[in-house]
Amino acid sequence: MAFEYAKRIKRLPPYLFAEIEKIIREKKAQGIDLISLSIGDPDLPPPRFIIETLKQEAANPKNHNYSFSQGEPDFREAVAGWYKRRFNVDLAQDQVVALLGSKEGIANIARAFINPSDRVLVPDPAYPVYANGSTILSDGKVVPMPLLEENGFRPDLEGIDAKGVKMMFLNYPNNPTAATVDKKFLKQAVDFAEDNNIILCYDNAYSEITYDGYCAPSILEVDGAIDVAVEFHSLSKTFNMTGDRIGFAVGNKQLVSGLTKVKSQIDSGPPVYIQKVAVKALSAYTGEEQPDFLKKNNRILQERRDMLVEALRKIGYECDKPKATFYVWVNCKGDSMRFASKVLDAGVVLAPGIGFGKFGEGYARIAFTQPKESIIEACNRIAAAFR
Numbered sequence: 227m228a229f230e231y232a233k234r235i236k237r238l239p240p241y242l243f244a245e246i247e248k249i250i251r252e253k254k255a256q257g258i259d260l261i262s263l264s265i266g267d268p269d270l271p272p273p274r275f276i277i278e279t280l281k282q283e284a285a286n287p288k289n290h291n292y293s294f295s296q297g298e299p300d301f302r303e304a305v306a307g308w309y310k311r312r313f314n315v316d317l318a319q320d321q322v323v324a325l326l327g328s329k330e331g332i333a334n335i336a337r338a339f340i341n342p343s344d345r346v347l348v349p350d351p352a353y354p355v356y357a358n359g360s361t362i363l364s365d366g367k368v369v370p371m372p373l374l375e376e377n378g379f380r381p382d383l384e385g386i387d388a389k390g391v392k393m394m395f396l397n398y399p400n401n402p403t404a405a406t407v408d409k410k411f412l413k414q415a416v417d418f419a420e421d422n423n424i425i426l427c428y429d430n431a432y433s434e435i436t437y438d439g440y441c442a443p444s445i446l447e448v449d450g451a452i453d454v455a456v457e458f459h460s461l462s463k464t465f466n467m468t469g470d471r472i473g474f475a476v477g478n479k480q481l482v483s484g485l486t487k488v489k490s491q492i493d494s495g496p497p498v499y500i501q502k503v504a505v506k507a508l509s510a511y512t513g514e515e516q517p518d519f520l521k522k523n524n525r526i527l528q529e530r531r532d533m534l535v536e537a538l539r540k541i542g543y544e545c546d547k548p549k550a551t552f553y554v555w556v557n558c559k560g561d562s563m564r565f566a567s568k569v570l571d572a573g574v575v576l577a578p579g580i581g582f583g584k585f586g587e588g589y590a591r592i593a594f595t596q597p598k599e600s601i602i603e604a605c606n607r608i609a610a611a612f613r
């Protein structure tokens with residue numbers, strides 16, 4: 227028997243990473259040795275104190291009941307405390323909601339505010355969830371905002387036709403381009419959202435993965451942001467906890483409340499013991515500065531970044547050293563699928579830019595989420611492929 231998919235499912239484009247995973251599985255089944263630099267899942271472990279806290283909290287039988295959809299009060303308090311210390315932003319408890327990873331919140335926010343055919347501004351290239359899991363699965367209409375290299379991979383806000391637009395996604399430090407922004411740009415974005423009555427969803431998942439002294443801002447640091455914006459955060463990248471599924475959304479009270487309403491009909495909060503671990507993790511920030519664990523983590527990533535960029539330059543691919551994220555966005559001088567498949571034949575998996583949107587064509591994203599030795603070997607293989 228075959229059942230017909232809902233129209234919204236049929237509208238979904240294929241999910242790039244599912245396709246890549248399938249190719250990896252097939253190649254591995256054929257015994258081919260592959261180095262995967264395609265997916266943003268850190269190879270580095272969570273800090274030891276996280277594992278110890280997790281063991282302790284998971285061993286407590288009281289931590290295995292359902293948790294509140296909005297998140298446990300101590301978790302929300304810890305998030306508010308972190309915002310104060312890290313960004314000097316004041317948040318009340320009802321301006322915070324716990325998420326089962328930020329992806330879930332990014333997808334569910336549209337369910338709370340998007341009606342069929344509402345237009346949603348989505349960066350292109352971008353993390354695919356804004357367009358797919360969020361907008362299309364809520365029957366909204368995706369309006370791409372090109373992120374062009376000549377504009378520093380920022381959307382041209384002045385050139386946007388905002389008619390019928392209800393929501394907009396922005397993400398800096400950016401995946402996949404690794405571009406960063408300053409508060410001046412964020413102020414322009416907030417003004418644009420205010421002037422056009424648009425909900426501004428700001429994805430700050432990479433705010434802590436930074437190099438060369440760069441410190442990523444929160445959109446909530448900007449005047450007026452609290453009237454229009456909700457910011458998504460995650461412990462996935464900051465604490466190498468991608469599989470633990472814990473994140474949060476903060477900001478405008480009505481936006482947080484809308485998201486909570488949807489969530490309360492779909493799931494409960496993240497496991498209580500994971501929220502307790504998150505409290506401990508966030509409290510490692512005693513001031514504005516990053517905790518020692520993170521400094522060490524970012525030093526390792528920075529060393530890999532430098533090595534990768536220098537190796538790519540030697541092979542003939544010019545690219546900037548990113549100030550944040552663990553991605554290099556390289557101009558591959560042509561068809562990105564062809565580039566990726568040539569590299570794949572040489573035993574290296576990377577993400578073709580076209581998978582992040584039309585304006586990602588001509589680029590490839592390389593994640594430095596593998597040990598140094600693997601990155602060196604991957605670069606040798608890429609060099610051999612293009613010799």
Ligand SMILES: Cc1ncc(COP(=O)(O)O)c(C=O)c1O
Nearest residue numbers: 327328329353401431460462473
């Ligand atoms: C830009 C961006 N936002 C959000 C996420 C989701 O992270 P998580 O759901 O693990 O919090 C990712 C994951 O790769 C990402 O790249």
